[in-house]
Amino acid sequence: MRKSLFFMALWAGLCSINAQVGNVGINTPNATSTLTINGSFAATYKTVSTSGTVGANDYYIAYNGTGTGTLTLPAAINGTGNFAGRTYHFKNTGTGDLYIATANASETIDNQNGAGVTQFYIPSGYYAYLVSKGTITGTTWELVLFSSSNSMPSVNQAYLFSTAQQNAFKQNCTATTGPSWDKTEIKYNQGMQINTGNVLDLSSGRFKAPTDGFYMIYGSAQFDNSEVSGQPSFDWCVLYLVKNFVTTPNNQLVQNFHVDPGMFAAGIVSAVVHLNKDETVSMAAAAKLKNNPGTQYQVTATSIYGYKIAN
Incomplete structure (x- = not known):
């Protein structure tokens, strides 16, 4: 009989909670909200x-x-x-x-x-x-x-990458000879490398975003025709950061442009860009030679680095 009375009382209590109108207090007689604990x-x-x-x-x-x-x-x-x-x-x-x-x-x-x-x-x-x-x-x-919970994301979270070509290596690029500018992606098959998660494809020179987010990208290059036959001067030269590289359309993020710089020119580019997963950023160069029918110029001492800064 006592057990029956106990379960009846318990059931009545549960029903009263379920049907409670107004505020309910736990461990307090003064419930100031719908549920006060x-x-x-x-x-x-x-x-x-x-x-x-x-x-x-x-x-x-x-x-x-x-x-x-x-x-x-x-x-x-x-x-x-x-x-x-x-x-x-x-x-x-x-x-x-x-x-x-x-x-x-x-x-x-x-x-x-x-x-x-x-x-x-x-x-x-x-x-x-x-x-x-x-x-x-x-x-x-x-x-x-x-x-x-970290004050600063660790390197593997930031997807840090960095690589640099030394002066000993010069990349041959195709010069512009007509009205359409020819862009050449810069590749990094030499030099020191930090490549967290293999986010930088060294053979193509493309950084591929491993996740959606905002990324900081820096790049630099030296335009150098000292070893090109005739040592031609530049009519102009330009260094780019390009999103999802293609020749056309021109998906450039930022550029550094020089007019009539002589045989040498330095370029530095940087950008903050939002990338969806698997989108890419490349550093690329374009140039036109002065008074020279040749179609080749060179870049050297090239480097690129960057990291993820936010989702």
């Missing part, structure tokens, strides 16, 4: 090391994997079961790459950078906080906060 608060803390699906009972997930992992958010629900306002916290505590992805292509994450993305990248040491908007298509999730 005078004490600590705890929610689920979970550690994972591989890809998986984020569940309804998850709250804070720490990813400690050493390889690439993807955590997939739950699919939106229309009507009964809609979980508008549900929050998730993620931190990459491992050394691998972590991606947070939506359940399908019709759902995106509002990251305040365009129409929304179906996934975003969390580097090691970074944290992200998301909330469900309750919508079932379009931007169904909102990225509230994205931050780092």
